[in-house]
Amino acid sequence: ETGVTQTPRHLVMGMTNKKSLKCEQHLGHNAMYWYKQSAKKPLELMFVYNFKEQTENNSVPSRFSPECPNSSHLFLHLHTLQPEDSALYLCASSHARGQGGADTQYFGPGTRLTVL
Amino acid sequence: GQSLEQPSEVTAVEGAIVQINCTYQTSGFYGLSWYQQHDGGAPTFLSYNALDGLEETGRFSSFLSRSDSYGYLLLQELQMKDSASYFCAVFGNNAGNMLTFGGGTRLMVKP
Numbered sequence: 001e002t003g004v005t006q007t008p009r010h011l012v013m014g015m016t017n018k019k020s021l022k023c024e025q026h027l028g029h030n031a032m033y034w035y036k037q038s039a040k041k042p043l044e045l046m047f048v049y050n051f052k053e054q055t056e057n058n059s060v061p062s063r064f065s066p067e068c069p070n071s072s073h074l075f076l077h078l079h080t081l082q083p084e085d086s087a088l089y090l091c092a093s094s095h096a097r098g099q100g101g102a103d104t105q106y107f108g109p110g111t112r113l114t115v116l
Numbered sequence: 117g118q119s120l121e122q123p124s125e126v127t128a129v130e131g132a133i134v135q136i137n138c139t140y141q142t143s144g145f146y147g148l149s150w151y152q153q154h155d156g157g158a159p160t161f162l163s164y165n166a167l168d169g170l171e172e173t174g175r176f177s178s179f180l181s182r183s184d185s186y187g188y189l190l191l192q193e194l195q196m197k198d199s200a201s202y203f204c205a206v207f208g209n210n211a212g213n214m215l216t217f218g219g220g221t222r223l224m225v226k227p
Binding site: 004033040041042043045048090103104105106107108109110 | 120146147149157158159160161164166203207214215216217218219220
């Protein structure tokens with residue numbers, strides 16, 4: 001158990017659907033991240049939140065919309081996705097920069113997303 | 117910006133030693149991390165080197181040479197369960213506190 005949970009673990013959606021991915025961390029961290037992992041490609045950072053504030057949007061299309069209501073929860077809202085958005089979406093958390101341990105990220109198990 | 121290079125695949129036999137290399141380019145460098153990811157699983161932290169030299173943790177060791185922008189992960193006494201993907205990642209002084217990951221090295225351990 002990594003202390004970071006993600007739901008759902010698997011999601012199949014059509015291009016016109018709206019769905020949300022949820023991430024929760026129980027590690028007392030103040031930084032949370034969304035990554036996209038496609039086959040044979042490096043982990044792609046999507047969004048970074050520090051103390052509930054978005055500090056990085058890595059040129060992600062607007063059909064992905066993050067939300068961080070508190071330091072323990074992170075959501076990724078999905079709408080009008082494309083088939084090429086099919087991938088494993090990983091959430092991670094860490095201590096915030098300036099705190100000890102900011103260099104180590106703890107990952108959730110991911111949501112395997114398939115867009116039809 | 118930051119970029120990392122590591123081999124895409126490595127194959128070794130059970131009981132052997134394998135070294136996975138990582139070279140990086142970065143405008144600001146704090147340290148180099150290694151993560152392990154089994155098929156269908158989440159990446160898990162293995163090690164972090166901020167200073168030059170070798171860090172040993174059980175069967176796994178990680179090395180860093182900042183002057184050469186180079187590091188490696190050394191796995192000894194390989195076991196079948198070590199078959200996984202291994203990612204190096206640079207922790208730098210870019211905005212936020214992001215890690216930049218390499219493409220990963222898929223290690224296959226054979227009997």
